[in-house]
Every structure is written in C-alpha cells, then in structure tokens.
Amino acid sequence: xxxxSKGLSLGLAFLFLIGCSGCGSNSQKLSGSGSTFIKPIMDKxxxxxxxxxxxxxxxxxxxxxxxxxKQMTDQAVDFGCTDxxxxxxxxxxxxxxxxxxxxxPLVMGAIxxxxxxxxxxxxxxxxxxxLGRIFLGDIKKWNDPALQELNEGVKLPDLNIAVVHRTxGSGSTFxxxxxxQKVSGSxxxxxxxxxxxxxxxxxxxxxxxxGVAGFLSQTEGSIxxxxxxxxxxxxxxxxxxxxxxxxxxxxxxxxxSVTEAAANSLKDDKRIREDLFIDLLDAxxxxxxxxxxxxxxxxxxxxxxxxxxxxxxxxxxxxxxxxKYNESMHYARLPDALVTRIDEKLLKIKN
Amino acid sequence: MAVISDPSPPARSGIxxxxxxxxxxxxxxDWLFLQITRSSALLVIVLVLLIVALLMLQAWPAIRxxxxxxxAGSNWDPTHDQFGGLxxxxxxxxTSLLAMLxxxxxxxxxxxxxxxxxxxxxxxxxxxxxxxxxxxxxxxYGFWGIYFLAPNVQQLFNLLGGPNVGGKGLFSAGxxxxxxxxPYIAAVSYDVCQAVPRAQREGSLALxxxxxxxxxxVVLPYARPGIIGGCFLALxxxxxxxxxxxxLIGNTPIIEMLPFGRGYTIPSLLAQKLPSSSxxxxxxxxxxxxxxxxxxxxxxxxxxxxxIWRVGQTRFSVFGLRFSDRDKxxxxxxxxESGTENRxxxxxxxxxFLTPSLVNYLMTGVLAxxxxxxxxxxxxxxxxxxxxxxxxxxxDFFTKLPRPQGEPGGGLANALVGSGILVGLATLLALPVGLxxxxxxxxxxxxxxxxIVRFFGELLGGVPxxxxxxxxxxxxxxxxxxxxxxxxxxxxxxxxxFALAILMVPIFMRAAEESLKLVPQTLRSAxxxxxxxxxxxxxxxxVPAALPAIITGAFLAIARIAGETAPLLMTAFxxxxxxxxxxxxMGFLPLYIYQYSMSGDPIFEKQAWAxxxxxxxxxxxxxxxxxxxxGKRVVLASRAE
Numbered sequence: 001x002x003x004x005s006k007g008l009s010l011g012l013a014f015l016f017l018i019g020c021s022g023c024g025s026n027s028q029k030l031s032g033s034g035s036t037f038i039k040p041i042m043d044k045x046x047x048x049x050x051x052x053x054x055x056x057x058x059x060x061x062x063x064x065x066x067x068x069x070k071q072m073t074d075q076a077v078d079f080g081c082t083d084x085x086x087x088x089x090x091x092x093x094x095x096x097x098x099x100x101x102x103x104x105p106l107v108m109g110a111i112x113x114x115x116x117x118x119x120x121x122x123x124x125x126x127x128x129x130x131l132g133r134i135f136l137g138d139i140k141k142w143n144d145p146a147l148q149e150l151n152e153g154v155k156l157p158d159l160n161i162a163v164v165h166r167t168x169g170s171g172s173t174f175x176x177x178x179x180x181q182k183v184s185g186s187x188x189x190x191x192x193x194x195x196x197x198x199x200x201x202x203x204x205x206x207x208x209x210x211g212v213a214g215f216l217s218q219t220e221g222s223i224x225x226x227x228x229x230x231x232x233x234x235x236x237x238x239x240x241x242x243x244x245x246x247x248x249x250x251x252x253x254x255x256x257s258v259t260e261a262a263a264n265s266l267k268d269d270k271r272i273r274e275d276l277f278i279d280l281l282d283a284x285x286x287x288x289x290x291x292x293x294x295x296x297x298x299x300x301x302x303x304x305x306x307x308x309x310x311x312x313x314x315x316x317x318x319x320x321x322x323x324k325y326n327e328s329m330h331y332a333r334l335p336d337a338l339v340t341r342i343d344e345k346l347l348k349i350k351n
Numbered sequence: 352m353a354v355i356s357d358p359s360p361p362a363r364s365g366i367x368x369x370x371x372x373x374x375x376x377x378x379x380x381d382w383l384f385l386q387i388t389r390s391s392a393l394l395v396i397v398l399v400l401l402i403v404a405l406l407m408l409q410a411w412p413a414i415r416x417x418x419x420x421x422x423a424g425s426n427w428d429p430t431h432d433q434f435g436g437l438x439x440x441x442x443x444x445x446t447s448l449l450a451m452l453x454x455x456x457x458x459x460x461x462x463x464x465x466x467x468x469x470x471x472x473x474x475x476x477x478x479x480x481x482x483x484x485x486x487x488x489x490x491x492y493g494f495w496g497i498y499f500l501a502p503n504v505q506q507l508f509n510l511l512g513g514p515n516v517g518g519k520g521l522f523s524a525g526x527x528x529x530x531x532x533x534p535y536i537a538a539v540s541y542d543v544c545q546a547v548p549r550a551q552r553e554g555s556l557a558l559x560x561x562x563x564x565x566x567x568x569v570v571l572p573y574a575r576p577g578i579i580g581g582c583f584l585a586l587x588x589x590x591x592x593x594x595x596x597x598x599l600i601g602n603t604p605i606i607e608m609l610p611f612g613r614g615y616t617i618p619s620l621l622a623q624k625l626p627s628s629s630x631x632x633x634x635x636x637x638x639x640x641x642x643x644x645x646x647x648x649x650x651x652x653x654x655x656x657x658x659i660w661r662v663g664q665t666r667f668s669v670f671g672l673r674f675s676d677r678d679k680x681x682x683x684x685x686x687x688e689s690g691t692e693n694r695x696x697x698x699x700x701x702x703x704f705l706t707p708s709l710v711n712y713l714m715t716g717v718l719a720x721x722x723x724x725x726x727x728x729x730x731x732x733x734x735x736x737x738x739x740x741x742x743x744x745x746x747d748f749f750t751k752l753p754r755p756q757g758e759p760g761g762g763l764a765n766a767l768v769g770s771g772i773l774v775g776l777a778t779l780l781a782l783p784v785g786l787x788x789x790x791x792x793x794x795x796x797x798x799x800x801x802x803i804v805r806f807f808g809e810l811l812g813g814v815p816x817x818x819x820x821x822x823x824x825x826x827x828x829x830x831x832x833x834x835x836x837x838x839x840x841x842x843x844x845x846x847x848x849f850a851l852a853i854l855m856v857p858i859f860m861r862a863a864e865e866s867l868k869l870v871p872q873t874l875r876s877a878x879x880x881x882x883x884x885x886x887x888x889x890x891x892x893x894v895p896a897a898l899p900a901i902i903t904g905a906f907l908a909i910a911r912i913a914g915e916t917a918p919l920l921m922t923a924f925x926x927x928x929x930x931x932x933x934x935x936x937m938g939f940l941p942l943y944i945y946q947y948s949m950s951g952d953p954i955f956e957k958q959a960w961a962x963x964x965x966x967x968x969x970x971x972x973x974x975x976x977x978x979x980x981x982g983k984r985v986v987l988a989s990r991a992e
Contacts, residue, residue, distance in 0.1 A: 031839075031936065043755035043927065050928075059926045059936060067627030075838035090629070160515035167602040168623050195430055204519050204613055205602035206949065207623060210756075213951025218502065219517030233757055233952040329757075 030310055033061040034068015034081035035171050036209040037227040038295040041107055041329050042081065045322045049314060058314065062208055066169020066196045072298055073097055078311055079299040081106070083171025084196050085277045086298060100301040102349060103276050104315055104342055108262050108332040110253035111175050111291040112240035114231040115223040116216050117142065117157065124241040125150045125250045128282075128290070131243070132184025134223060135163055136192070137202030142221060162222035163203030164215045169196040172209060175293040176225040179281050183290075213238060225291075228253050228330045245290040246282055257289035258332040264288050266335055276345060278338075292332075302350050312349050319343075384886035385795070391787035392804040395860070398853065399807045402814065402822045406642040409825045413635035421639055427604045429629060434636040438604040440643070442521065442614035446596060447589035449525030449609065450532055455582055457529070458536025459571075460721025465537075466544035467552075467566050468715055469722075477722055478541060479978065484729045485534035486974045488914020490941045491963050493598030494948045495732045496527045501599060513611040519601035520613040527595045530728045532585040537725065539581025539659065543574040561711035566718075580658030584813070587651030591644060591815020593618035593917035594945060617644050618817040622917050625821060626924075641821040645814060652813035656806075733967070740964025743957035748965075753927045753943075759954055763962055765929055769937035772844060773923060774913050776933060777851035782905060785856050789863030790889055805864075812857035816850075820918025823850040827922075844933030847923030851912045858911055862904025866897040903977045910973035914966055916941035940966050 032042075039062035046058045063071070065082035072080030073094045086094070086101065094101045113126050130146050133139045139146060143156040166173045177194040180187040192198050206215045212224040217237040231240040242250040251257045264285035265271040271279040280292035297315055319342050323333045334342070407414075413421060417434055424435025465477050501518030504526070508518065547570050555565040571578070601613035602623070617640050628634045747762040754761030788808070792801050827846050830836040870893050878888040894901070916939075924936040940962050947959035 029935065040756040043753075044758075046928075047755055057928045057930075059928055059930075061925045061927075061936075064627055066629060070627050070629055071841075074841060076841035077839075162515035162517050164517070169627050169629065197430065199426075199428060200603070203603070204516055205615075207602075208946075208949075210946060210950035210952070210955070214497070214949035215517055215519075215951075217951040218497065219505070219515070221515050222517060229757070230951065233950075238951060329755075 028056050028306075028310060030056070030058045030079075030307070030314065031060075031077040032058070032068070032079040032081060032297070033063045033071050033077045034298075035065045035083050035295050036062035037065075037083045037109060037111075037172050037293075038081050038107060039209070040229050041325060041331050044325050044329060045318050048325065049317055049322070056310070062210070064166070064168040064208060065171030065174070069298060072101075072300075075300075078307065079297045079315075081295055081297050083293050083295045084174035085296065094300070098300040098302065101298055102301050102345060103296040103298055104319070104345060105276055105278060105294050105296055105334060105338065106315075106318055107326060108258055108280065108292060108294050108334065109330070110228045110258045110289050111172055111179075111225050111293060112228050112231050112253045113223060113243065114213075114216055114226040114238050114240040116220050116237055117159075117239065118220060120154060120156070120239070122151075122154055123239065123252050124154065124156075125244070126241050127244040128180060128183030129185060132180045132187035132190075134161060135165070135180065135200070135202070136186060136190050137163065138186060157221070159221040162219050163200075164206055164212050164219075164222055164224035165200050165203050166209075166212060167205030167207055170208075171196060171293070171295070172225060172227060173197065175281065175291060179291045182282050228258075232330060243290050245286075245288050246284055247286045247288075249286050251287065251289045253289045253291075255327055255330060255332055257287055258292045260285055261288035261290070261292040262332055262335055265292075266338065272338075276341065299349070301348055308349060312346055316343070316346055378884075381885045384889070385791075388787045388791035388794070389800070391784050392791040392800065394784055395788055395804055395811060395856065396807045398856075399811050399814075401826075402645070402818070403642075405822060405825055405829065406638055406645065406818075409829075410635050410639035410642050412632060413639040416632065417636060417639070421636060422643070425606060429633040429636075432630075432632060434632070436617070436636070436640050436643075438606050439615050439617045439620050439640060441606050442524075442600065443590050443616040443618070443644075445521055445609065445614065446524045446528055446600065446616060447586055449521065450528035450589045451582065451586055453526070453529035454533045454536055454585065457721050457725055458533045458581075458585070459540050459578055460718050461533070461537045461725045462540030462544055463566055463570065464715075464718035464722050466541050467570060468562065468718060477726075478538075480726050480729055481534045481537050483971065483974060484530070484725070485538070486910055486970050487729075487732060488916070488941060488966060488970065489531070489592060489594040490598075490914060490916045490944050491732070491736065491967055492527055492531055493595035494944055494959065494963055495735060496523065496595055496599045497948060499731065499735060500527060508611060511610075516601060516611070516613060519599055520611065521600065521607070522610045522612075524596045524600040524614070524616070525609075527599055528589045528592055531592060531595065532589050533725050535585040535588055536578075536581050539584060540574070540578045543577030543581065543659065544570055546577070547573045561707045563711040563714040564707060567714075576658045576661045580655040580660075583651045583655035583658065587648040587655070587813050588815075590651070591618060591648050591817060593622050593815070593817045594941075597622055598945070598949065617641070618815060618917065621817050621821055622920055625824065626921050638821060638825060641818050645818045648813050648815055648818075649810055652810060656809055733971075736960070736963050736967055739960040740967075742960070744961040744964060748958065748961050752929065753958075756950070756952055756955065761954075761958070763938075763940065763943055763958060765927065766938040766940045766943050766962070767965075769844070769923070769926065769930060770913065770939045770941075772931070772933060773847050773851060773919070773937060773939055774909060776844070776848035777855055777912060778905070778909055780848060780852035781855035781859055781908070784852075785859035785908075786863050786894075786901065788856075788860045789867055790894070792860070792864045793867035794885070794889055794893075808857045808860050811853070812861065816854055816915055817917040819850050819853050820921045823853070823918065824921040840934070842922065842924035842936045844923055844930065844935060844937040847919045847937060847939070848933060850918040850922050851915060854915060854918070855908045855912050859904055859908040862907065863897075863901050866900030866904060867893060869900065870896045906973045906977045910970045913970055913973075914941055916945055 042060045046060060050056050050058060065084055068080030069082050069086055069090055071077045075098055085103065091101055113131055127150065130150060133146065140161060142159045142161060148156055174194065174196045177198050181194040190201065192201065206212045209227050209230045212226055213230045213233065216222050216224050217234045231238055242252040245251050261280050261283035265280045265283045278294045280294060282290045283292065299311065303311060319334055319339055326333050421434055421436045422440060423437060425437040426433045426435040427438065461481060465474050469477060501523055504523045505518030551569050551573060552565055555569040560568065596616050597619040600616060600619060602615050602619060603613040604615045607613055621637055621641055625637050628637055747760060749762060749767065750764050751762030752765050753763060788804065792805055795801055823846050827836065827841055831838055831841060874892055874896060875888060878892045919939055919942065923939055925942050926936045926938045930937045944959050944962045947955040950956065
C-alpha cells in the first residue's frame with residue numbers, strides 16, 4: 001500500500017474512533033422543548049443552574065409551542081414550554097398518554113409589533129384595529145392614511161409593507177391573534193380567528209421568533225410580531241412600536257408596562273383560573289401593555305421518582321432564584337402572590 | 352502486492368488441502384462469503400421495501416380517510432381536520448420546473464462546452480469546479496440565498512412593481528434550486544456526450560460541417576435520450592430538496608403565480624410540521640405526502656435510468672457494427688447533416704450575415720458563457736462565506752458551548768462533536784454494508800440478483816433525504832409503540848446516524864463497485880491460478896488493489912452527508928449542551944447554520960457564518976484533497992498492468 005492510502009485509511013480509522021467515542025457519561029439529564037418566546041431566558045437559566053449544580057445537563061430546544069406540547073405529550077422530552085395554554089383536546093390526549101398535566105407559569109413577557117423602517121426614530125403608534133388590517137393585507141403601504149393619522153409628525157415612507165408571521169404552531173401567534181380577535185373589528189369579521197396556527201391572508205412565514213427577527217432585519221418595510229427580547233437584539237434594523245391599550249394610551253412594551261399588565265390582570269378573578277391559566281391580553285390600567293402573555297412549562301403530574309425530583313427542583317429554582325435574571329432580559333418577574341400558588345402546584349407533582 | 356503464501360512445508364500443506372477439500376471447508380468459506388455479501392446486498396432491497404411499507408402503514412389512515420383531497424384539496428388546516436396538499440404539490444412542481452427551465456440550458460451548454468470545445472486543461476478544471484458546486488451543502492446554499500439572493504431578488508421585484516416579500520417566494524426558491532441542480536445535469540450530459548462515438552463527429556466534420564453544426568446536428572441528437580435522462584435525475588433531486596428551499600420560499604400554503612408568488616413545498620412542510628403535528632391524522636397526512644414525494648422521485652429516477660441506459664446501448668451497437676441499420680438516430684443525424692450541406696449555397700444567399708462560421712463562432716461563445724455562468728455562483732458562495740466566516744471565526748468557536756442569546760463569548764464545540772459522532776457512526780454503519788454489497792455486485796455480476804440490487808441501490812440513492820428522515824422518525828416511533836424502545840428515545844444520536852447511514856450506503860456502494868470493477872482481470876486470474884479461493888482472492892487481492900479508490904469513495908460519501916440537515920431535524924433533534932453518547936439528542940453543525948442564520952441576532956449570525964465556513968472547508972477539503980491526493984492513481988493495480 002502506498003503512503004497515500006495509508007494516510008487515507010488512518011483518517012478513516014480516526015473517524016471511526018470519533019464514532020466509537022460515544023460511551024455513556026454518567027451526568028444526569030433533563031430535556032425540554034417548545035416556545036421560542038422563553039428560549040433566551042431559559043438558556044440563561046440553564047447556564048446558571050447547571051453551573052451551580054454541576055453534574056446535570058439540561059437540553060432545551062426552541063421548536064415552537066405546539067411542538068413542545070406534542071413532544072411532552074409523547075414523552076419524548078421531560079417538559080414542554082408554551083405561551084398558549086393547552087387546549088381541551090390536547091389535555092385529553094395527554095391524559096390518555098400519561099395522566100394529568102400541570103401548567104407552571106415561568107415568565108411573563110410582551111409581544112411587540114416589530115418593523116424595519118430606516119430613518120424613523122420615534123416608535124410608530126399602532127391600534128389593535130390598524131394592526132389587524134395590516135396583518136389582513138388591508139393596509140398595504142406604510143403611508144396609508146390610517147397609519148399616518150395615528151402618527152402625526154412622523155413622515156411615513158411610501159413603501160410596501162412586507163408582513164411576516166410564524167409558520168409553525170406558535171404561542172406567540174396565539175397571543176397576537178387572540179389580541180387581534182379581542183380588539184380588532186376587521187379581524188373578527190375576516191374569520192381568520194385566533195390560534196397557534198391560523199390561515200393568514202397575507203405575508204410570508206418564518207420559523208420561530210428567530211426566523212421572524214431574521215426576516216425583519218433583512219427586509220426594509222417589513223413588520224412582524226416578536227417577543228420583546230428578540231426586538232432588542234438588532235437595534236437600528238429592528239424597531240418596535242407602541243400599542244394603544246384599553247384606556248386609550250399608547251404604550252411601548254418594557255418591564256414596567258408588562259409588570260403592570262400582570263398586576264392589574266391578577267386583580268381580576270376571571271383572568272386567572274385554578275389551573276393557573278392566566279390571561280394578560282388587553283389588561284386594564286393606564287400603564288398596562290396590551291399584548292402581554294405568560295409562558296408555561298407543561299409536564300405530567302406523575303413522574304418517575306428521580307427524574308421528577310430533578311425537574312421539580314429546576315422549576316422551583318426558576319420561579320424563585322431564576323427570576324432575578326428576568327429584568328436584564330426584559331421579561332417581567334412573576335408576582336409574589338402567583339409564586340405562592342405555583343409552589344403549591346409544584347407540590348402536586350408526584351416524585 | 353498481496354501474495355497467497357502458505358508458510359507450512361509443502362507436504363503438510365498438501366495433507367491439509369486434502370483434508371480441507373474432503374471436508375469441503377474451502378468451498379464452505381466461499382459459500383459463507385457469498386452468503387454474507389449477498390445478505391448485505393439484500394439489505395439494500397429490504398431497506399427500500401421497508402421504507403415503502405412503513406410509509407404506507409403510517410399513512411394508511413390518511414390514504415383511507417382523506418382520499419383524493421390530499422392532492423386535490425387546497426385548504427391545509429389541521430385544527431379543523433382539513434388536509435389539502437395541493438399548494439405543497441404545486442409549490443414543489445413550480446419551483447422544480449422553474450429550476451429546470453434555467454438549469455437545463457445552462458447544464459447542457461456547460462457539458463457540451465467541456466466535452467466538445469474546451470482544451471483538456473480547461474476540461475479537467477472546469478468539470479472539477481462543476482463537481483464542487485454539487486458538493487456544497489443545501490443549508491449553505493440557503494444561507495447564502497437569504498443574504499445574497501433574496502435582497503437582490505427583492506430589488507428586482509421593486510423595479511417591476513412587485514410586492515414587498517423580502518425577496519422570498521417561488522422565484523428565489525426556483526433560482527437557488529437551479530444553481531443546485533446544474534451540476535447534476537452537466538455531469539450526466541458530459542458523460543453522455545463522451546459516449547458519442549468519435550466516428551460520428553469525424554464523419555460530420557469530414558462533410559464540412561462546422562464544430563457547432565456537429566454539436567447541434569450530430570452530438571446532441573445522438574445524446575438526447577441520455578441528456579433527458581440526466582434532466583429527470585435532476586428533477587428528482589429538485590423536488591426533494593429541503594433546506595435551501597425552506598429558507599427561501601416564504602412558507603405560505605397558497606397557490607400563487609410566478610414571479611411574485613409565495614409558496615410552500617412538500618419537503619419544507621415535512622421539515623417544519625412533522626415534529627410538531629398535533630393529531631394522528633395530521634401525522635398520517637404528512638407521511639402520505641412524504642410517500643407521494645417518494646413515488647414522484649422514484650418515477651423520475653426510473654425514467655432517467657432507462658433513458659441513460661438506452662444511450663449506452665446504442666453506443667455498443669455502433670461500436671460493434673459500425674453502421675447499424677437499427678440505429679435510426681445515427682442515420683437521422685447523418686441525413687440532416689448532409690441536407691444542410693446541400694442547401695448551403697442557398698442559405699448563404701438568403702442570409703449573408705449569419706454564415707455558418709460566424710454562427711459557429713457565436714455559439715461557441717454562448718457555450719463558454721454557460722460554463723462561466725454555472726461557475727459564477729460557486730465563486731460567489733465560496734467567496735462570500737469565506738469573507739464573512741473568516742471575520743467571525745475565533746478560538747472560542749471551537750472550544751465553547753453556545754451561550755444564551757444576546758451574550759457574547761459562546762462557541763459551537765458541542766455541534767462540532769455532535770456532527771463528528773453522527774457522521775462517524777453513520778460511516779461505521781454504512782461502510783461494511785456498502786462494501787460487502789459492492790463486492791457482491793462486482794464479484795457475482797452475472798447473478799440476476801445483482802442487477803436488481805443495483806437498481807434498488809440507484810432508487811435508494813434518489814430518495815430525498817427528507818423522506819429518509821421521515822422514515823427513520825416513523826421507524827423509531829413504531830418501536831416505541833411496540834414497547835421496544837423508551838418514549839424518551841424518539842430523538843437520539845443513534846437514529847440520526849441511522850438516517851445518515853441510509854443516505855450513505857447507495858453513494859458508497861456505487862463508488863466501491865466502480866473501483867472494484869477497475870481492478871484488472873489478470874490479477875484475479877493470477878490469484879486463482881495460485882489456488883486461492885474466491886474469498887481469499889477478493890479480500891486479499893482485489894479489495895487491497897482497489898482500496899485507494901474505495902477510500903476515496905468513502906471520503907466523498909462522508910463529504911455528502913456531513914452537510915445533511917433535514918433528516919437530522921426529526922432524528923438527532925439538537926442539543927445545546929455536551930452530548931457524547933449517541934443515546935442522547937445531539938447538536939450538529941448544519942442545524943446551527945439553519946437556526947442562527949435566520950436569527951436576526953448579530954452574535955448568532957457571526958456563529959452561523961463561522962459554522963458555514965467550517966462545514967464548507969471540511970467538505971471542500973475532502974473533495975479537493977481526495978482528488979489531488981489520488982489523482983489518476985485510483986487503482987493501484989492498474990499501474991501493475
């Protein structure tokens with residue numbers, strides 16, 4: 001054999017070695033998937049928590065809320081994360097597979113109308129109705145009278161609007177369309193409705209919050225809906241607007257306005273249920289941001305002993321110690337009264 | 352060279368041989384060898400049948416429950432149990448046809464230029480460049496498409512008064528597909544042009560035809576069935592292409608017209624919806640679409656094989672009989688050519704400007720342009736990725752884990768390890784099967800089974816990677832439903848490696864068979880003359896002689912699967928942490944290119960550029976490296992001859 005082929009076969013042998021190197025490691029593992037809304041803070045939590053604990057690996061993949069629910073139901077992952085509370089059918093299906101499902105609120109955050117318009121510094125003002133008409137394809141240009149009327153003093157360009165939305169089953173889509181269904185007459189009439197996936201009348205589809213953010217940063221004149229943190233990543237290319245709330249005030253999403261929406265919503269018994277369903281949309285109060293939402297971890301109440309303990313420990317940590325990371329990543333802290341109720345809920349998980 | 356020698360003294364050896372032959376051990380070993388290679392070859396057939404059977408099984412609720420609406424209905428609304436697949440079928444067909452419209456002239460032009468016009472140095476380097484184009488992973492094409500193609504397409508749309516869609520839609524997807532399939536058309540057309548007998552060209556030139564007239568009147572008509580075959584092959588590829596199309600088509604399940612329309616394709620739908628489908632019916636409908644995709648590509652491929660095979664057949668008859676009466680194509684070409692010659696004076700009177708020599712001159716230029724146009728995207732992609740990647744790569748990239756979004760200082764070490772394990776395991780699984788099957792094909796080539804195996808191997812090679820992913824996903828799920836696997840094992844490194852191995856087997860099998868066939872018959876005869884058994888001859892003489900070529904084939908197969916993304920989305924799943932055990936879910940480099948490239952986050956985008964550069968460098972290194980290293984010495988024995 002020549003030197004060449006010896007070299008080549010050495011290379012192959014090396015590859016085999018890499019292939020074989022997969023011998024079991026003995027650290028403990030947890031896996032989750034779902035919402036991309038919560039992915040940035042989840043990654044932060046995982047990094048901090050695993051550094052603290054050691055000998056633990058947690059894998060969280062941002063596959064979209066619907067995928068998270070499905071994979072949790074299939075027990076392919078230990079927990080799912082979703083910004084849309086599970087539907088009756090999903091809960092029924094899960095019951096057949098693995099029994100009762102528990103929803104654990106982890107964070108609260110905002111969905112913002114994000115856009116890419118060069119040379120406009122001031123945040124553009126939107127009402128629910130105008131947003132509805134933009135996402136129906138009714139309003140086609142940025143200088144449409146309906147938009148210009150809301151933004152006196154801002155010179156909106158004569159530019160076609162490029163609408164971008166999510167393509168996979170998404171809790172962000174659910175929050176955004178539910179909001180439009182609540183406040184926009186045109187949206188209600190259109191019959192598009194609210195859900196994790198809807199039949200959009202216009203726009204292109206992208207995968208995950210990151211996909212939408214990528215499209216926005218690439219396309220001048222585009223508009224989409226993003227979780228607040230994603231809208232802050234590329235300043236100058238992605239901006240986000242102020243949305244008119246229930247009291248008629250135009251509010252730009254930030255920690256304060258989301259926290260206020262949460263506080264005001266929780267005062268209303270109809271907005272929080274025993275199973276920890278929480279509705280923050282179109283919250284009352286002059287300072288409340290109207291498109292706020294909650295992300296839940298969903299998991300089966302019946303868990304394998306050891307794994308269940310790991311999971312409950314991690315979730316307990318996120319709603320207590322973990323919350324200190326929220327502010328820096330622009331998520332709202334869970335109100336203390338709620339944390340007490342979640343702690344009770346976590347006790348129900350048998351492990 | 353390996354020599355069959357027996358260290359023991361002749362007398363004892365004689366006794367031993369006597370005992371062996373009395374017991375039939377020698378033939379037993381041969382018999383075993385045949386059984387082993389044959390079962391590995393049968394595995395290829397079983398795999399294809401298993402894919403069909405499993406997809407049928409899993410799609411059955413949809414086939415029975417939905418009837419024709421899966422191809423005729425245009426409303427896809429899983430929440431209301433509406434599964435109209437027409438928009439996806441439409442998107443797949445329209446983008447593929449648009450791609451063909453652009454790629455066929457380009458590919459055929461490039462091939463004819465390389466085969467008929469170019470001097471030998473240009474022929475070698477040109478065909479190598481075109482081959483490199485085929486080696487770029489789909490996800491890298493998509494990445495480049497988002498940053499380079501889409502913005503420019505949107506500029507064009509703006510000029511034409513089109514809507515603002517960020518340059519995404521059927522048109523962009525068709526363009527990127529065109530770039531991706533040109534090399535396939537060019538490669539097959541080139542081979543077919545080479546197969547046109549020399550006598551044909553010489554005859555035409557002797558009649559006074561110009562080079563262009565020879566190409567147009569003789570070579571291309573002669574090669575037509577083969578070229579059409581190559582086109583179907585490329586069409587099969589285009590229909591099954593996933594990542595690049597997903598990143599550029601705008602993912603909207605509606606039926607819109609070119610050029611501004613948005614769309615969706617079957618592979619994109621599968622990649623995005625299968626892991627998150629919410630009902631059994633949606634699962635079944637998705638798998639039925641994947642079955643449909645499978646059937647479509649099988650049809651294209653079978654048609655292609657038949658057509659290419661026919662050109663090969665004609666060639667032999669011409670070589671054998673020189674002027675075969677059965678060879679109508681030849682006669683047709685010849686009469687057309689002489690007809691042109693007879694009319695020549697007339698043509699000159701009528702059209703004094705476009706003289707044949709000027710046409711020849713112009714058309715040669717056009718053919719050269721085809722080669723240039725084909726190679727432009729290659730340089731654009733390599734240049735762009737090298738430029739952006741080099742500015743983004745750092746030591747941390749190779750050593751650190753990903754950090755939370757928005758925080759600097761992370762790397763993709765986990766993905767590098769994950770890709771290494773997945774590709775390594777896949778190689779480990781695929782090489783023995785591929786090599787043994789190839790031995791069966793080359794050693795027992797008279798067996799009726801071998802042509803069937805070869806055919807199934809070609810079929811398997813044409814199955815889109817997304818369908819393989821769907822198959823493995825469904826396969827694992829079947830095991831889980833039967834209680835043979837834990838629920839947590841739906842996603843794992845093992846299933847990812849399994850999917851990659853299925854992709855690798857046909858590529859490697861073919862390469863290995865070609866290399867084994869190149870070993871001269873004399874070596875084989877010499878080995879038998881020394882009294883070696885068949886298994887000894889194969890393992891000690893033929894395989895070692897072909898080894899460099901076989902290893903080259905293995906490296907090229909590795910280069911092909913290293914950039915695979917789609918099948919891993921639904922098998923290896925992804926993991927942002929260290930994963931050293933294949934029973935874990937695993938991160939892999941192409942996944943991060945896909946996710947980070949679209950993230951709109953400057954830090955992630957940098958990582959994506961760096962990842963694309965590393966992947967591209969690896970693939971290019973394997974391709975260029977094996978070619979430079981082995982050069983012409985693919986089979987050692989050919990020197991001995």
